[in-house]
Amino acid sequence: MINVLLVEDTKMGRDCIAGYLRDSDRYVLSAAITNAAMAETVCLHTPIDLILMDYCTENDEDGIAAAAVIKRRMPHIKIIIITGMASTDLIDRARAAGADSFWYKETGDQELLAVMDRTMEGRSVYPDTTPVIRIGTARSTDLTPMQLSVLRLMVQGCSNPAIAKELHISVDDVKWHIKGLYDKTGYNSRVTLVGAVIKKDFIVPGL
Template sequence: MVRVLIADDERNIQKAYRSDIQDAADRYSLAGTASRCDDAVVFADSAGVDLILMDINTPGEYNGLEACRLIKEKHPGIKIIITTSYTDLRAFDKARECGADSFWLKELSPENLVDIMDRTMKGESVYPDRNLDVMLGQARLSDLTAAEIDCLYKLIEYVSVKKMAEKMCVEESTVKTHLLHLCRKTGCDNKAELAILAANARLAIPDLHLMDVEDQG
């Protein structure tokens, strides 16, 4: 029997996960529920758990990625599935760096959670396709270039063209060109409208750019 820890601060998500575990009671049991990733780290140290469903954004000292790294360093045998409702492509790479076994998008994954759990417990590493079917106004995320997507992330995080250019290591004119192309593709009239569109699409996980996973530890 696989003992599952739910690490998520949303009550409705906790309820849905408990229901999934109950529906697969022949192979999964609920080990516990944590609303803070800090508590998940403590739980992994003190109680029997085989699999953790770890949300990225929870209150506390650690986010889900940081908690994943800490747990994997001490308990590499515990399987961890990172979960999120954001469509931030950068999170896939950061999750791998932290040692996450799999990654599940709550609202976009074509597979249900139990299928991902089953595959993960069998030793698979299951991550979403990077060509996500996400609409941004009149464009799909997959229609944008890598540079344009990076520009969108920087727009959400910094807003200022000068700061965006600095963080992207390009000229301000290059940033303005990317923004012009993005507005044309998405149907936005200006930078502000584009920023709101990207934020409403949950394109960027808050403060993900501050999570320098490789430098921690």
């Protein structure tokens, strides 16, 4: 049997995935925790073959950051990042952290088990694209890479000068990109745009 560590901060999510594992004939749930920061300690004291690591866990602990630490110290442990968020940079961050695979929660139990099987066979399973999210009158795919970068920093609470410094562009360029965001989404203020983005889990503040 393959020993699984589940890192998931919601009871519904834990119960659902635990049910998938119980119904399988090849995986056993060795431990379930709510905080990604504790995952390394569990792996040091419990035989773990595979981690199902939620991205955003208890106390806003970042599952991708925790995965990077574990892969550096215990590269033999397979890690699948799981999330229900459509944040645009998660797939790239997960790859950079060394996570073996990536799964969106909404796709269903059989697909999760298939991703787990392929991961344990040594394959890396990543979606080709993120889910398309509607933000006001725009789809997430309508936004340019620079607009997404500006929007991400807006969500983090950065001022226009701070955004300009971070992205190495002028303040006037920042204002121009923000106007483009307003035009596409139909929102006319920073507060409403950022609030909508956060509500949709498209970009998560602080992570």
